[in-house]
Amino acid sequence: MSKYTKYLFLVSAMIFLLNGKVSAQLQKGQLIDGIAAVIGDEIILESDIEDQANYAKQQGANVSDKCDFMESILNNKLLIYEAKKDTLIENRSAAIKEMAGNKYNQILGQFPDEKAMLAAYKFRTSYEMKTAIEKIDADNYYGQQKYARITEKSDVTPNEVTDFYNQFRFQLPNVKDEVALSKISIYPKISEDHRKEIIEKLNKIKQDIKNGDSFENLARIYSEDEGSAALGGIYKNINMGQMVKPFEAAALNLQEGEISDPVESEFGFHLIQLVKRSGKKYDARHILIKSTPNAEEIASAKKELENIRTMIIDKKISFKDAAFKYSDDKSNKFSAGIMTNNQDGSDKLEKLNLDPTISYQIAGLKKNDITEPFQQEDQQKRKMISIIQVNDVIDAHQLELSTDYERVKDMALNKKKNEIVEKWVNAKIPSIFISIDNKYKDCKFHSNWQKNTVVAAGN
Numbered sequence: 001m002s003k004y005t006k007y008l009f010l011v012s013a014m015i016f017l018l019n020g021k022v023s024a025q026l027q028k029g030q031l032i033d034g035i036a037a038v039i040g041d042e043i044i045l046e047s048d049i050e051d052q053a054n055y056a057k058q059q060g061a062n063v064s065d066k067c068d069f070m071e072s073i074l075n076n077k078l079l080i081y082e083a084k085k086d087t088l089i090e091n092r093s094a095a096i097k098e099m100a101g102n103k104y105n106q107i108l109g110q111f112p113d114e115k116a117m118l119a120a121y122k123f124r125t126s127y128e129m130k131t132a133i134e135k136i137d138a139d140n141y142y143g144q145q146k147y148a149r150i151t152e153k154s155d156v157t158p159n160e161v162t163d164f165y166n167q168f169r170f171q172l173p174n175v176k177d178e179v180a181l182s183k184i185s186i187y188p189k190i191s192e193d194h195r196k197e198i199i200e201k202l203n204k205i206k207q208d209i210k211n212g213d214s215f216e217n218l219a220r221i222y223s224e225d226e227g228s229a230a231l232g233g234i235y236k237n238i239n240m241g242q243m244v245k246p247f248e249a250a251a252l253n254l255q256e257g258e259i260s261d262p263v264e265s266e267f268g269f270h271l272i273q274l275v276k277r278s279g280k281k282y283d284a285r286h287i288l289i290k291s292t293p294n295a296e297e298i299a300s301a302k303k304e305l306e307n308i309r310t311m312i313i314d315k316k317i318s319f320k321d322a323a324f325k326y327s328d329d330k331s332n333k334f335s336a337g338i339m340t341n342n343q344d345g346s347d348k349l350e351k352l353n354l355d356p357t358i359s360y361q362i363a364g365l366k367k368n369d370i371t372e373p374f375q376q377e378d379q380q381k382r383k384m385i386s387i388i389q390v391n392d393v394i395d396a397h398q399l400e401l402s403t404d405y406e407r408v409k410d411m412a413l414n415k416k417k418n419e420i421v422e423k424w425v426n427a428k429i430p431s432i433f434i435s436i437d438n439k440y441k442d443c444k445f446h447s448n449w450q451k452n453t454v455v456a457a458g459n
Contacts, residue, residue: 034046034047035437036048036049036070036436036437036439036440037070037073037074037077037434037435037436037437037440038433038434038435039074039077039078039081039432039433039434040081040432040433041081042077042078042080042081044073044074044077046437048073049069049070049073052073053069066443067440067443067444067445070440070443070445071443071445071446071447071449074436074445074447074449075421075425075447076139076143078425078428078429078432079142079143079146079147079421080139080142080143080146081432082146082428083142083143083145083146083149084142086145086146086149088149089142089145089146089149090145092141093138096134096137096138096141097134098239098242099137100130100131100133100134100137101130101237101239101242102242103133103137104126104129104130104133105227105228105235106227107121108226108227108228108231110226112230113230113231114126114230114231117129147417147421150420150421150424151417151420151421154413154416154417154420155413156409156412156413156416160412160416161401161405161408161409161412162401164408164411164412164415165399165401165408165412168411169399172399172408172411173399174396174397174398174399175394175396175397175398175399175404175407176350176351176352176396177350177351177352177394177395177396178348178349178350178351178393178394179348179349179351179354179362179390179391179392179393179394180338180347180348180349180390180391180392180394181338181339181347181349181358181362181388181389181390181391182319182320182323182332182336182337182338182339182388182389182391183323183327183329183332183337183339183386183387183388183389184305184308184319184322184323184326184327184329184337184386184387185327185328185329185376185378185384185385185386186301186304186305186326186327186328186384186385186386187293187301187328187382187383187384187385188293188297188298188300188301188383188384188385189293189297189300189301190291190293190294190297191296191297194291194293194294194297195291198262198268198269198289198291199262199269201222201289202262202269202270202271202287202289203261203262205218205222205271205287206259206261206262206271209259215232215233215259215273215285215287216232216233216234216285217232218287219232219233219234219285219286219287220232220233222287222289223286223287223288223289224268224288224289224290225267225286225287225288228285228286229288232285233273233285233286233287234275234283234284234285235283235284235285235286236283237281237283238251238281238282238283238284239280239281240252240280240281240282244265244266244267245265246263246264246265246270247263247265247270247272247286250263250270250272251272251274251282251284252274252277252282254272254273254274255274256274256275256276256277257273257274257275258273258274259271259272259273260272260273264291267288267290267380267382268288268289268290268291268292269288269289269291270286270287270288271286271287272284272285272286273285273286290382292383293383298375298383298385301373301385302373302375302385304385305373305385305386305387306372306373308322308326308387309370309372309373309387312370312389313370319336319337319370319389320336320337322337323336323337324336328384329378329384329386337389338391339388344410347391348394355376357374357376358376358388361374361388362388362390365390366390366393367390367391367392367393368389368390368391369389369390370387370388370389370390371386371387371388371389372387373385373386373387374386374387422446422447425447426447426448429447429448429449430448434449436449436450
């Protein structure tokens with residue numbers, strides 16, 4: 001099969017599980033220690049290649065051929081360079097910058113404090129880390145957009161699918177044990193007494209602040225927001241529309257320094273202080289008390305879901321309609337509750353990659369069986385009660401055209417797209433400034449990367 005960029009977008013899709021390096025712009029022909037290549041004004045660092053190879057290995061890719069892997073990076077950088085000049089590709093710099101700040105806060109929530117996080121990811125400052133996130137996300141966006149633009153009209157005929165299968169059938173990967181699942185999840189509703197208890201706690205904290213205690217210190221003590229508690233509850237440079245609506249509405253109705261009454265959102269109850277507002281950005285502190293359900297509230301939610309399960313089994317309502325009517329999980333509420341594969345968007349899920357809680361719940365079930373209600377956590381670690389229906393069970397097998405036509409078609413189409421991009425790359429190379437470090441001079445690249453390039457002496 002084509003050697004073209006086996007790792008396309010694997011490199012840039014990561015959310016910097018590795019050391020992020022921020023590239024500065026260089027003048028053409030200028031090369032410094034640590035730079036592996038320059039394409040136009042896009043820079044590839046040696047450290048980037050090493051980090052990306054390590055990440056690819058963690059994902060199960062074979063990166064033993066350094067030239068093959070280097071070419072995948074060169075191809076990706078060329079896509080990025082050309083995408084930034086393509087007027088039909090939307091410039092999303094502002095949105096990407098905003099998302100970078102959100103991701104930074106999400107990662108911060110996994111550490112006891114900011115210092116520990118920066119040390120773990122080997123960044124010196126928060127600015128450096130946010131800039132790295134922004135760069136990786138921008139590369140990912142522009143690379144994918146240009147790839148899609150180049151291949152948008154490509155398709156394969158049934159004959160091409162058959163030819164592809166006959167030619168590569170013994171090289172195609174086997175299908176592993178898979179399942180197709182649908183899920184209904186509900187969040188336990190907290191009682192009125194529980195709600196009053198949380199509000200009273202926040203009101204007392206507010207009174208303590210009025211009496212002279214520091215909002216910042218009390219946020220460190222009481223706030224249950226892992227992303228900001230250690231920082232005294234602060235979020236800086238918040239863009240309008242970035243926070244959940246109840247939070248933002250309350251924050252923007254305050255004067256600088258003013259503190260809100262308790263505000264309820266999907267995450268719990270907040271006490272909010274507007275620190276500063278400038279144009280469409282603002283700084284705010286908050287103290288979050290999560291509306292974590294107690295045992296009685298969890299039991300009530302399980303009972304509710306048991307009743308829904310009974311209605312489905314008794315055929316009084318379909319699982320699809322029940323998901324739409326009752327599920328609180330917005331990720332699949334409007335798609336019949338179907339759980340999708342994050343990598344390819346299909347409904348086929350490898351058993352080995354399932355959440356352990358789900359694996360345990362569906363163990364031994366057959367097609368059309370439904371689990372009993374069980375407790376799990378969402379991505380924000382909020383407790384929810386779920387039931388799962390097994391839509392299909394697919395045993396591990398070798399790919400067959402008769403039963404796996406759509407899978408084979410996708411593979412054939414991807415091969416065709418890669419060949420289209422190969423041709424595009426070869427057409428672009430002669431007209432673009434390219435500088436590749438001397439250590440790669442002996443590489444036999446699939447495309448003409450060494451032709452008409454400036455070659456820098458390796459160090």
